Amino acid sequence: MRRLPGIALALLWAATGAFAGPSRVVSMNLCTDQLAMLLAAPGQLASVSYIARDTRASAMADAAMAYPANHGLAEEIYLLQPDLVIAGAYSTLATTEMLRRLGVPVVVFQPASSLQDVRARILQMGQVLGREEAARALLADYDQRLAKLEQAGPEAPRAALYAANGFTSGSMTLAGQILRAAGLRNIADELGYAHSGHMPLELLAVTAPELLIGTSSYPRASRSEDNLAHPVVRQLAARSGAGQMRDADWVCGTPHVLRAVESLAAERRLFMEKESRE
Secondary structure, X not given: OOOOOHHHHHHHHHHHOOOOOOOOEEEOOHHHHHHHHHXXXXXXXXXXXXXXXXXXXXXXHHHHOOOOEEOOOHHHHHHOOOOEEEEEOOOOHHHHHHXXXXXXXXXXXXXXXXXXXXXXXXXXXHHHHOOHHHHHHHHHHHHHHHXXXXXXXXXXXXXXXXXXXXXEEOOOOHHHHHHHHOOOEEHHHHOOOOOEEEOOHHHHHHHOOOEEEEEOOOOOOOHHHHXXXXXXXXXXXXXXXXXXXXXXXXXXXXXXXXXXXXXXXXXXXXXXXXXXXX
């Protein structure tokens, strides 16, 4: 089959009549893994990436254990005999190009950078899998849950996303929008970080966020995480009570981001209750 973009593939499969989608799909990207697991028909998904089994990165690590894992290598994926490979924009380019040269259809998904993008990725996965009805049902549930969330107002607590190397995210990122949907103001926006960037520790200290949303350190020591052990960071984390909150639900543009929002909103409520008592 010649190379076609995702929507064109979906239209072609629908037009052939016998089956409304591919029958043997391989995903080689953490985020497409999860969307595919949420939407694929029984037996349709042949393999997911090995990272999908990593509890630190995958919100569906347990579910991923039911699928053979791949390491994004062209040889291993070709031997799985897929009629569709789903990759991310930052997946191994050499692999996707080789698979295409071998005649294997490849659909590339862009990463989600907003809560609205999550909606688009759900529908896109439904199209390429021929699972539009399942995608619409999943989207309806996502929209319903999202509509119940409280957006940040002018009196909302000020919060900071702070990770290894002082990495932070503003309102033009998925993480920043998770923060806002949880009813928090992001100090990155005050400081001009619309997208992602490195926030100096001095700026973090001066802006003094009321809530600090950090990340858990990996088991092996890394100098990039030294900033997380700094006394200023520890003091802010202790004061806010939030500290290490970001987990696998934050990583990909899937409906699981709403669990991150809901968890963070619960922390916001606890913080405000504590403030009202003091």
